[in-house]
Amino acid sequence: MHRFLSTDRLFKRTARQAGACLGLVAGLCASAWAGPHEHGVVHMTLAIEGPIVQLALRAPQESLLGYERAPREGTEKQQADKLIEQLRVAESVIQWNAQAQCKASSASVSAPGLQGKTQAGGHVDIEAQYRFECAQVAQLRSAQVSLFELSRRISRVQVQVAGPQGQSQSTLRRNRREFQIGK
Numbered sequence: 001m002h003r004f005l006s007t008d009r010l011f012k013r014t015a016r017q018a019g020a021c022l023g024l025v026a027g028l029c030a031s032a033w034a035g036p037h038e039h040g041v042v043h044m045t046l047a048i049e050g051p052i053v054q055l056a057l058r059a060p061q062e063s064l065l066g067y068e069r070a071p072r073e074g075t076e077k078q079q080a081d082k083l084i085e086q087l088r089v090a091e092s093v094i095q096w097n098a099q100a101q102c103k104a105s106s107a108s109v110s111a112p113g114l115q116g117k118t119q120a121g122g123h124v125d126i127e128a129q130y131r132f133e134c135a136q137v138a139q140l141r142s143a144q145v146s147l148f149e150l151s152r153r154i155s156r157v158q159v160q161v162a163g164p165q166g167q168s169q170s171t172l173r174r175n176r177r178e179f180q181i182g183k
């Protein structure tokens with residue numbers, strides 16, 4: 001299962017760092033993948049270890065729904081429910097190159113702002129975590145961030161990847177939604 005581990009020390013180190021962060025669940029290793037809460041900007045962290053890919057994302061609630069408070073009954077509530085449902089479908093967030101044969105095995109979404117909880121300054125994030133299993137992980141080359149489709153308010157997605165080929169970062173925009181893995 002961990003065929004990279006014995007041969008690639010860099011991978012061991014980066015995967016352990018990223019995996020440890022993702023393992024903290026709710027906290028999501030805030031220091032490692034922090035960036036300021038900036039409206040329009042979503043942060044994604046990916047950790048690739050063996051056939052498993054873990055993805056964590058953090059988005060200002062404003063950038064997904066247009067407000068950072070509990071939704072009002074009616075249209076706002078319906079739209080918020082729909083958004084959470086969409087976020088629970090991994091394919092509406094990210095699509096891997098088909099050759100890698102990655103399938104989502106779990107997804108979880110945390111949106112405290114929808115219950116009226118906010119952070120200091122009145123801001124609040126929506127966070128989500130996904131786990132994928134890739135039958136042909138050696139073929140994993142690229143991914144397309146489909147999250148942009150969920151909200152026009154997202155202008156940028158900052159992606160950090162830790163995997164067998166080390167760490168990399170990409171900045172994605174509405175007109176550039178794909179990033180390479182391991183380059």
Ligand SMILES: [Zn+2]
Nearest residue numbers: 060062123124
């Ligand atoms: Zn905010």
